[in-house]
Structure formats: structure tokens, C-alpha cells
Amino acid sequence: MAFLIRLAITAVALWVTTLIVPGVHVTGRNGTETALTLVAVALIFGVVNAVLKPVIKVFGCVFYLLTLGLIALVVNALLFLLTNWIAQGLDLPFQVDGFWAAFWGAIVMAVVSWLITVAVPDRLEAR
Incomplete structure (x- = not known):
């Protein structure tokens, strides 16, 4: 259940991102296709972050220290571009x-993910 909530939060954050950031587009033919695309891209984004981000942090820890963590902004952008590349490979109507x-x-x-996570408390943390 926690996985589905996290996936929904990421999909909503991605939707808000498409509304705010020029250059990030979801071009579904209808609302259902757009929603399914957002969920699929959120899943891809989650897998990319779960698999690659820890590896990058371990191998790039010197750069994180030298830049006082600012390299994380570049790493996140590159992971977002990788998500775009995978989504386009799967013919999803998502573009960065x-x-x-x-x-x-x-x-x-x-x-946006952080704001939603703060607003929607996790039941396990409440115990």
C-alpha cells in the first residue's frame, strides 16, 4: 500500500511539474491516457532514482563534498533526462x-513531492 501511495505522490508531483515548468510535457490524447502516462513515468522515475542514485552518490561522494551538495541538482536533472529517454523508448507521450x-x-x-508527503502522513510513522 505504501508503494502505491508513493507512486501516486510522484505522479501528482510530475503532473504539477508539467503545469509549472515549460519544456516538460505530457501529450496524451485524453485524460485517461495522460493519467496512465503520468503513473508510468512516475514508476520509471522511481526505479531510476532507486537504482542509480545510490550508486552515483557512492562513486561521486567526492564531488558532493567539493560542491557542498550542489552537484545533486545536476545529478537529479540528468536522472530526469534519463527518465525521459526511457519513456520515449517505451513510446510514452512524455517529453523533456x-x-x-x-x-x-x-x-x-x-x-512538490516533499510538500505532498508532509501533507499526507505515513501510517507507519504514526505508530
Whole structure:
């Protein structure tokens, strides 16, 4: 159940990102296709972050220290671009128009996800 809630939060954050950030688009033919695309891309984004981000942090820890963590913004943008590449490979109607759209999109995704997570408390943490 927690996985589905996290997936829904990521999909909503992705939807908000498409509304706020120019250059991040979901072009479904109808509302159902758009919603399914958002869920599929959220799943891809979650898998990419779960698999690659820890590896990148371990191998790039020196860069994280040297830049006081600012390299994380670039890493997040590149992971967002990778998500776009995988989604396009799967013929999903999702598109990110370059690095800067991915940069701002990753920031908006992180902030919106955090805000929603704060607003929707996890039942396991309440116990």
C-alpha cells in the first residue's frame, strides 16, 4: 500500500511539474491516457532514482563534498533526462526539452513531492 501511495505522490508531483515548468510535457490524447502516462513515468522515475542514485552518490561522494551538495541538482536533472529517454523508448507521450527543463523539472518534482508527503502522513510513522 505504501508503494502505491508513493507512486501516486510522484505522479501528482510530475503532473504539477508539467503545469509549472515549460519544456516538460505530457501529450496524451485524453485524460485517461495522460493519467496512465503520468503513473508510468512516475514508476520509471522511481526505479531510476532507486537504482542509480545510490550508486552515483557512492562513486561521486567526492564531488558532493567539493560542491557542498550542489552537484545533486545536476545529478537529479540528468536522472530526469534519463527518465525521459526511457519513456520515449517505451513510446510514452512524455517529453523533456533539454537540460534546463530537466533541471527545473527535477527541482519542482522534489519540492512538490516533499510538500505532498508532509501533507499526507505515513501510517507507519504514526505508530
